[in-house]
Amino acid sequence: MKAFDSGPEKSDDSGIMHARRAFLQASAAIGGGLLLEFMLPMRGFGRTNPNAAGDGGILGAYVRISPDGLVTITSKNPEIGQGIKTMLPMLIAEELDADWSKVRIDQALSDPATYGRQFAGGSRATPLNWEPMRRVGAAARQMLVLAAAQTWAVPPGECQTSLGVVRHAPSGRTLTYGALASKAAVLAAPDLKTVTLKDPKDFRIIGTPQRGVDSPAVVTGMPLFGIDVDVPGMRHAVFVKCPVFGGTVNHANLDAIRAAPGVSHAFIVSGGQTFDGLVSGVAIVADSWWAAAKARRKLEVDWNEGPTAAQDSAGFATQAAALGPQPPAQSIARDGDVDAALASAAHVIEAAYSYPFLAHAALEPQNCTAHVQGTKAEIWAPTQNPDSGRKIVAKTLGLAEADITIHMMRCGGGFGRRLMNDYMVEAAWISREVGGPVKLLWDREDDLRHDFYRPAGFHFFKGGLDSTGTLVAFRDHFISFGAGGKFANSAGLQAAEFPARFVPNLDLGTTLIELGIPTGPMRAPGSNALAFAFQSFIDELAFAAGRDPVQFRLDLLGPPRVYAGFPGPNGPAPDFDSGRMRAVLERVAERSAWGTRSLPARSGLGAAFYFSHLGYFAEVVRASVDARGSVRVDKVWVAADIGSHVINPLGAENQVQGAAIDGISAALGQAITIERGRAVQGNFDDYPLLRIDRAPPVDLHFVISDNPPTGLGEPALPPVIPALCNAIFAATGKRIRKLPIDPAELSLA
Amino acid sequence: MKYSVRVNGAVQAVEADADTPLLWVLRDKLHLKGTKFGCGTGMCGACTVHLNGAATRSCLISIASLGSGVVTTIEGIGKTPVGKKVQQAWLDIDVVQCGYCQAGQIMSATALLTKNIKPSDADIDRAMAGNICRCATYSRIRSAIKLAAGLPMTDSRGADA
Numbered sequence: 003m004k005a006f007d008s009g010p011e012k013s014d015d016s017g018i019m020h021a022r023r024a025f026l027q028a029s030a031a032i033g034g035g036l037l038l039e040f041m042l043p044m045r046g047f048g049r050t051n052p053n054a055a056g057d058g059g060i061l062g063a064y065v066r067i068s069p070d071g072l073v074t075i076t077s078k079n080p081e082i083g084q085g086i087k088t089m090l091p092m093l094i095a096e097e098l099d100a101d102w103s104k105v106r107i108d109q110a111l112s113d114p115a116t117y118g119r120q121f122a123g124g125s126r127a128t129p130l131n132w133e134p135m136r137r138v139g140a141a142a143r144q145m146l147v148l149a150a151a152q153t154w155a156v157p158p159g160e161c162q163t164s165l166g167v168v169r170h171a172p173s174g175r176t177l178t179y180g181a182l183a184s185k186a187a188v189l190a191a192p193d194l195k196t197v198t199l200k201d202p203k204d205f206r207i208i209g210t211p212q213r214g215v216d217s218p219a220v221v222t223g224m225p226l227f228g229i230d231v232d233v234p235g236m237r238h239a240v241f242v243k244c245p246v247f248g249g250t251v252n253h254a255n256l257d258a259i260r261a262a263p264g265v266s267h268a269f270i271v272s273g274g275q276t277f278d279g280l281v282s283g284v285a286i287v288a289d290s291w292w293a294a295a296k297a298r299r300k301l302e303v304d305w306n307e308g309p310t311a312a313q314d315s316a317g318f319a320t321q322a323a324a325l326g327p328q329p330p331a332q333s334i335a336r337d338g339d340v341d342a343a344l345a346s347a348a349h350v351i352e353a354a355y356s357y358p359f360l361a362h363a364a365l366e367p368q369n370c371t372a373h374v375q376g377t378k379a380e381i382w383a384p385t386q387n388p389d390s391g392r393k394i395v396a397k398t399l400g401l402a403e404a405d406i407t408i409h410m411m412r413c414g415g416g417f418g419r420r421l422m423n424d425y426m427v428e429a430a431w432i433s434r435e436v437g438g439p440v441k442l443l444w445d446r447e448d449d450l451r452h453d454f455y456r457p458a459g460f461h462f463f464k465g466g467l468d469s470t471g472t473l474v475a476f477r478d479h480f481i482s483f484g485a486g487g488k489f490a491n492s493a494g495l496q497a498a499e500f501p502a503r504f505v506p507n508l509d510l511g512t513t514l515i516e517l518g519i520p521t522g523p524m525r526a527p528g529s530n531a532l533a534f535a536f537q538s539f540i541d542e543l544a545f546a547a548g549r550d551p552v553q554f555r556l557d558l559l560g561p562p563r564v565y566a567g568f569p570g571p572n573g574p575a576p577d578f579d580s581g582r583m584r585a586v587l588e589r590v591a592e593r594s595a596w597g598t599r600s601l602p603a604r605s606g607l608g609a610a611f612y613f614s615h616l617g618y619f620a621e622v623v624r625a626s627v628d629a630r631g632s633v634r635v636d637k638v639w640v641a642a643d644i645g646s647h648v649i650n651p652l653g654a655e656n657q658v659q660g661a662a663i664d665g666i667s668a669a670l671g672q673a674i675t676i677e678r679g680r681a682v683q684g685n686f687d688d689y690p691l692l693r694i695d696r697a698p699p700v701d702l703h704f705v706i707s708d709n710p711p712t713g714l715g716e717p718a719l720p721p722v723i724p725a726l727c728n729a730i731f732a733a734t735g736k737r738i739r740k741l742p743i744d745p746a747e748l749s750l751a
Numbered sequence: 752m753k754y755s756v757r758v759n760g761a762v763q764a765v766e767a768d769a770d771t772p773l774l775w776v777l778r779d780k781l782h783l784k785g786t787k788f789g790c791g792t793g794m795c796g797a798c799t800v801h802l803n804g805a806a807t808r809s810c811l812i813s814i815a816s817l818g819s820g821v822v823t824t825i826e827g828i829g830k831t832p833v834g835k836k837v838q839q840a841w842l843d844i845d846v847v848q849c850g851y852c853q854a855g856q857i858m859s860a861t862a863l864l865t866k867n868i869k870p871s872d873a874d875i876d877r878a879m880a881g882n883i884c885r886c887a888t889y890s891r892i893r894s895a896i897k898l899a900a901g902l903p904m905t906d907s908r909g910a911d912a
Contacts, residue, residue, distance in 0.1 A: 083849025083886050213845040220850035221838040221857060223785015223825030227850075230784035238779070263768065292768070292775040365789050365797055365851045365885040414787070414851030415885045446790045636908075652845050656888060660848055663887035686794040686883065695876035697889035699906045 065094065065142050071166050071180030073100045078110045078117040079127055080386050081216070082416030084715045085653035086127050088215045090135055092650060096207040097139030097200060099163040100179070107215045112388035112408035120410070122386040123421050123523065125615035125713025128649065132711050133199075140197040142186075149186035150177045202647065211652035216412065228384030228411035231371040233439040237266060238291040239432045240298050241442060243283040243452055246307040246679035247519050248275070250282035253304040259286055262300060264293025267436050271428075277454065277520035278390075278422045280398050285432045291443055310518030310679035318458060318676075319356065321515055322481040326354060326462035330479045330511025332487060335497035338507030340464075343475035347466030351546045355463065355535040357741040358673035360456035361681070362524055363689060366414020367449045370429035373439035378405045383426050384413035391423030395430045417664075418523040422454050447684040454522025455674055455681075457483050457493035461535040466507075471547030473558060475507040478536075483521065484514035491520075492527040497568045498575050499532060500613070501540065504558055519676055525664065526716040529614035533720030534669070534727065534741060537610035541728040542737065551728065552591050552609050559584050576616055582643045585705050587611050587620040590641035593703055594622035604628070605636070606732025610724035617717030618643040618705075621662065625729035631745030633670060633730060635698040638662045640718060645711040648704050654714050659700040661718035667692035669723045671742050754814050758783070759827030769815035774798045776814050777824060785825035785854045789883070796882030799855035800824050806862035806878075825854035833899075834861045840899035848886035856882045860896050869900055872907045 066074040075091040091107050094100075110117055143163055150168035151158040154175060162169050166179045202208075219226055244250060251270050259268035267287040273280045284303060288294035344350055371382040379401055385391050388408045396403045413420055429442040444452070459482050466475030478499075483490040495512060502508055524530060544554035562581025567574045587609070591597070596607065604627045611620040624636040640658055648654045671690045675682040683689040727738035734748055754765045756773075758781060765780050777783045777800070786809055789797030793808040800809045801823040809822075828834030837860050847853055856879070863870055863878035870878070875896055884892065894904045 083847075083851075085848070211845075213842060214847050214850075216850065217842055217845065217847045220847050220853050221825075221841045222829060223783070223854050225784040227784075227787075229788065232782065232784075290767075290771075290775065290779050292771050292779070296768075296770075363885060365787075365795065365849070365883065367788065413849060415849045417885075443788075446792070656845065656848055656886075656891065659890050660887040663889065667887065685792055686790050687792070691883045691885060692887065692889075693881075693883060694879045694889040694892060697887060699890060699908070 065098070065138065067179050067183040069180045069183060071101075071178050072104055072106060073098065073166065073179065074106045074108055076108045076110045078120050080120065080122045080388065080410045080413060080416075081109070082122045082386055082413040082420065084122060084416075084657065085214060085650060086122065088212055089650050089653060090127065090131055091215075092207050092212060093131060093135035094139035096205055097136045098143045099165065101165040102207050102212065104166060109410060112392065112410055114389050120388060121421070122416055123418065125617070125716045128711050128713040129616060136199055137194045137197055140199055141192050141194055144192050144197055145186045145189050146179055146182050148189055149182040153177065153182075153185065205647075208649050209647055209651065212650050213652060226412045227366055227414050228371070228382060229366055229369045229414070229443065231382040231411065231441060233371055233373060233382070233441070236371065236439040236441055237287050237289065237436060238294050239285055239287045239429070239440050239442040240291070240294045240445070241271070241283050241285050241428045241432065242298060242301060242303065243281055243448075244305045244307065245451065246305065246311045247277070248310045249305045249307040249679075251284060251303055252306050254284045255300070255302045256284070259297050259301055262293070262297035264288040264290055265297045268297070269435060271431060274398075278424055279394050280427045280431055281424070285435070287432060287436050287440060291441070295445065307679065313518050313676060313679050315358065315458065315676045318515060319460070322356070322460035325481050325513045326460065326479055328513070331513040332511060334480075334495055334510040334512055335499075335502050336509050337502070337505075340475050340477050340507045340509040343507035344464060344466045344477070347475055348469040349467040349546050351465045351467070351542055353463050353539055353542055353737070353739055355461040355538065355739045357459055357531050357534060359458045359519065359676065360524060360668055360672055361450045361453040361674050361683070361689060362415075362417040362419035363450060363691060364413070364415030364417055364419055367444045367446055368419075368425040369441065369443040370426045371439065371441040372426070372429035372433040374399065374430055374434040377401060379430055379433075380407045380409075381426060381430060382409040382411055383423070384411045384420060385423055385426060386413065386416045386418070386420040387423065390421070391426040394423055394427045398427050399430055399434060417525045418527060419453060422522055424452075446686070450674070450684050450689055451681040453674070453681070454491065454520045456524040456527070456530065457490055457517075457521040459493065459531055459535070461539075463535075463539045465539065465543045467543065467547050471549050473501065473505050473543055476501055476505045477509045478511070480510070480512040482512055482514055483517035485516045487514070489514065490517050492523045493521055494528055495532065496575060498565070498578065500536065500578075501558060503565050504560065504580070518679060525661070526614050526719045529612060529716075529720040530665070530668075530723070533610065533612040534723040537612060537721060537724035538727050538738065541608070541610070541724065541731065550597060552587060552596055555587060555609070555611065556584060559587070578613055579618075582618045582707055582709075583611055583613060583620070585707070586618050586641040586643050589703055589705050590620040590622050590639050593641060593701060594624070594639040596622060602626075604733050606729045606734070608725045608728025608730070608732055610721040610728060612717070612721040614720055615717040616644070616712035617714065619717050619721050621718075621721040621725045623722065623725040623729040625726055625733055627730060627733050627748050629750045631748035631750075633743055633745065633748065634696065635666050635726060637698050638666075638700045638722060638725070640700060640702045641705060642702070642718065643705040643707050643709075644714060644717075645707060645709040647711045649711060654704075655702055657714045658702050658718040661716065662700045662722045663692055663697050665719045665722035666698070666726055669726055669741055669743055670696075673742050752815070754817070756781070756814070756817060756822065757819065758822045759824060760830070765814065767814050769813060771814050773800065773809040773812040773814060773817060773822065777809060783824050783826050787851055787854060789852070795852070796855045796859060797852050799858040799882065801828070801858060801862060804862070804865065806859045825858060828858060828861055831861070833865050836899045837861045837864065837895070840895040844891045844895040844898060846888050846891040846895050848888050852882060852884045856884065856892055860892070860899070864896065864900055869902060870896065
């Protein structure tokens with residue numbers, strides 16, 4: 003990887019800003035020929051405005067064109083199943099006017115100096131890269147056109163491009179990108195701010211279904227994932243942590259472990275106090291993972307369990323039940339006078355909602371291969387956030403960040419878990435202690451019991467309706483987790499939470515319980531829980547008002563208007579356009595034939611909407627409940643507005659179907675229960691994931707709007723859970739106010 | 752202990768403890784990384800291989816119990832006509848999200864279609880319910896099996912929905 007000067011722009015004597023000399027390079031290709039290499043400092047994005055979209059680094063991209071016309075595009079972000087390795091290069095290839103069938107994709111190393119931030123989170127890759135990646139492709143195209151124009155001594159404006167060929171229209175002459183590569187490589191680069199982007203009506207790749215670029219390797223079993231890494235001389239490690247979060251090792255029977263077959267090392271790691279770092283535990287290193295895992299069975303550890311051993315889920319529920327009726331410790335949003343409005347309301351509805359801790363349960367257990375040699379480290383990791391891992395490794399091992407090379411391996415699922423890099427620093431530490439390359443692999447129980455959980459939460463709602471059935475007062479006392487007035491990771495509630503600003507009298511407040519359990523972002527963090535509570539309670543209000551639940555929501559949204567986002571700790575929250583939400587809600591009602599169906603007994607339809615990650619989603623679920631209370635989801639309808647373009651419709655549909663079923667899977671059976679500071683559930687028997695026989699068909703419809711395209715990894719998930727719970731109410735008359743859904747509550751017996 | 756393992760048409764000599772699961776023999780001794788570790792308890796299906804043609808969880812079969820059993824993995828399944836067709840259907844339908852479970856899914860689907868050339872939705876449910884897809888690509892898995900079988904790709908379940 004080439005070093006790249008990220009210093010300030012220089013101007014020459016004429017005062018004209020010009021491109022870096024390092025911007026383009028022609029160099030010898032392996033096997034002969036020339037490569038046209040672009041390294042594009044993304045001026046105008048982030049650089050001039052370091053706070054733009056929270057992405058302060060220099061974005062960049064790397065395009066190579068070989069003489070045979072093969073275009074190699076580097077995909078900068080981690081691939082976790084969201085399809086980014088296909089989608090980001092599509093943006094470049096579109097503006098480059100490349101022939102997609104001749105494009106090859108390379109995965110970038112973690113290299114923030116070249117690529118800016120490289121992460122998979124927040125469904126942000128689309129909004130952050132929609133324009134910058136296209137400008138990369140457009141700049142490359144412009145240079146190829148210029149090279150052709152110079153060759154022919156014609157004005158560039160007379161040249162057109164298509165499928166990797168430049169054509170001079172008046173004379174009919176053509177040159178391929180491959181033939182132009184070496185000539186283009188020595189031209190000055192254009193300013194990315196001034197390159198011309200295509201008229202979207204001319205898009206040939208964006209908006210067309212493209213299959214995943216790694217799928218041929220996946221279906222033939224080629225090594226791609228972190229767990230597949232093989233380094234010569236590599237040993238295998240397991241790392242055993244205290245079952246109680248924050249607990250430390252007092253003593254372990256290391257001599258017995260060292261004597262186990264195949265074991266080369268067993269040692270105690272002291273660790274620190276940060277969960278997303280190195281914590282205390284016992285490392286066992288062997289010549290095979292099986293030998294290390296077998297030796298582990300003989301391990302006896304005397305743990306200092308620490309204060310979290312006094313915490314459990316039942317205790318949190320008891321605390322929440324006591325706190326709920328009290329005034330909140332902190333206010334989040336307040337409009338009008340809720341007490342007065344409730345006192346004069348025609349109907350007052352009150353309900354308490356709760357949801358459990360959840361684990362991410364990515365199918366590839368956490369793993370990392372590391373080779374620390376002296377002051378340098380090479381790391382192969384399935385990670386969503388490599389640079390954060392680099393910083394932790396550097397700090398913990400006392401290495402310079404520049405001396406740590408991180409290969410971003412394909413992730414067997416992410417869901418937010420691999421934004422944390424605890425397994426990376428464990429592997430690096432063990433490698434250094436052992437003095438050679440080590441692959442660390444957690445087992446399923448490690449994975450479920452040492453997660454950064456979706457936080458549990460408790461909501462105490464009150465709603466007031468006037469005599470016309472209009473919502474006039476709304477209150478939520480949210481019992482969440484945190485300390486010192488700060489929410490635990492992903493345990494928050496924002497002032498803009500709907501129906502804030504859509505009801506004249508509103509009071510959102512919170513009281514926090516201290517927590518020793520690590521929490522973190524999980525697919526649609528915050529939203530995946532809040533949607534359930536808020537959209538279910540809104541459904542209760544609709545029924546109390548005697549109104550159709552879709553019509554009640556449309557009335558609540560009212561006429562189309564845009565509310566600006568409130569400033570928050572991570573910058574301003576996004577604007578909310580009620581017109582866009584109305585449109586998807588109306589569309590999903592049409593698609594599902596809402597209000598016109600006659601359904602069998604104990605079957606029902608439920609609706610919900612939710613705005614998250616800049617996406618507007620409305621969903622309808624049809625569910626059936628049998629006599630024993632077992633719930634079957636028959637079908638899901640999704641209407642979504644993610645802006646003007648669905649970049650890869652094939653990938654988009656997969657993400658939405660997956661997210662909807664993911665939400666259903668969680669609602670139907672998942673909970674991590676904390677007992678004596680430990681996570682109880684350990685494998686797929688007690689932490690069930692939905693299987694094919696229960697997975698419903700998902701009907702998807704995009705409402706195209708005149709807005710920049712936004713991401714899809716997350717926003718389809720939140721509304722499916724309340725839509726399901728509302729469907730169960732329609733089917734049975736019973737409200738689901740606590741997740742996961744308990745069939746015993748729905749049984750006719 | 753020394754063992755001879757029949758994998759993908761070849762006989763391989765392996766030195767391993769008797770209780771070593773076939774999964775770890777494949778992955779760490781024979782460097783066939785396509786077969787995946789997901790749960791270690793036979794509940795997720797990521798480690799599915801064929802043992803004498805039957806879909807089998809390789810995390811639960813010890814090398815000592817393998818005997819002369821014939822093992823086919825994802826790396827070898829494309830040499831069978833059904834396996835090749837299933838892999839192609841997976842690509843045509845674009846089933847994959849993260850892809851981690853898909854080797855096991857393809858092995859289970861190939862075992863199904865080898866015995867049952869025209870599976871119903873209920874047959875697919877029965878044969879595939881042992882394979883978890885955490886990304887939930889189930890709709891496309893169902894479609895790909897039907898495509899490979901030459902069946903219409905409609906989902907007969909909930910047809911009135």
